[in-house]
Structures are given as C-alpha cells and as structure tokens.
Amino acid sequence: MADVLLPQLGETVTEGTITxxxxxxxxxxxxxxxxxxxxxxxxxxxxxxxLGGVLVEIIAPEGATVAVGALLCRIEPADSSSVAPASASxxxxxADDAPTDAAGATSSAGxxxxxxxxxxx
Numbered sequence: 001m002a003d004v005l006l007p008q009l010g011e012t013v014t015e016g017t018i019t020x021x022x023x024x025x026x027x028x029x030x031x032x033x034x035x036x037x038x039x040x041x042x043x044x045x046x047x048x049x050x051l052g053g054v055l056v057e058i059i060a061p062e063g064a065t066v067a068v069g070a071l072l073c074r075i076e077p078a079d080s081s082s083v084a085p086a087s088a089s090x091x092x093x094x095a096d097d098a099p100t101d102a103a104g105a106t107s108s109a110g111x112x113x114x115x116x117x118x119x120x121x
Contacts, residue, residue, distance in 0.1 A: 002051055004073045006066050009040055016040045017065045023055050029075060036072065053077040
C-alpha cells in the first residue's frame with residue numbers, strides 16, 4: 001500500500017485545504033489522473049495521482065486543511081503481475097541449429113550468394 005502525501009505546492013506554501021476528491025474509496029485510480037483538488041493561499045490545483053491502483057483510504061476529507069507532507073490517502077498499487085517483465089527468453093537469440101563458424105558467429109550458408117560485381121565477398 002502506498003501513502004499519498006500533500007506535496008510542496010509552492011516555495012512559501014505550508015498548508016492546503018482539500019476541496020474535492022475525484023475518486024471514492026474502492027475506485028480504480030489511473031496513474032497521473034487528477035486525484036484531488038487542493039486550495040492554498042495562492043492557487044487552487046488539481047493534483048495527479050502518483051501511481052495507479054485502488055483508493056483504499058481517505059485520511060484527509062474534503063474541507064480538511066493539512067500541512068505540506070501530511071498523509072492524505074492510501075492507494076493499493078495496481079497489480080503488476082499482469083505485466084510480465086522482460087525475461088532472458090524474450091531476447092532474440094541465434095537458433096540452436098544455425099550453423100556457426102569456429103568463432104561462434106552464425107554462418108552465411110543459409111543466405112543467397114551476392115551477385116558478382118556488386119561488391120560482395
């Protein structure tokens with residue numbers, strides 16, 4: 001589970017008021033989608049979600065004034081098992097039955113000969 005904190009919204013801003021949550025508890029939140037709106041003495045801002053997942057807890061309700069760095073909510077990260085990481089088997093390799101020379105390089109036996117006069121070997 002990931003904690004979402006109120007970020008530093010300006011050099012002199014020390015707190016903000018949560019004016020609106022764009023998602024409710026139990027809803028799937030896409031990464032970088034507006035998660036909440038915060039009002040400070042200088043500006044009102046929509047703040048994007050730092051990660052995708054399910055919003056499991058709102059700590060600072062709408063109307064709450066919180067300090068920079070305060071815990072706002074918790075998000076259960078999206079299931080990363082649906083995205084398979086790159087593995088060694090996904091890297092293209094020379095087929096085991098391809099002929100190789102003494103140095104281990106693939107032989108050109110399976111390629112058509114270069115026509116004479118075109119600069120081929």
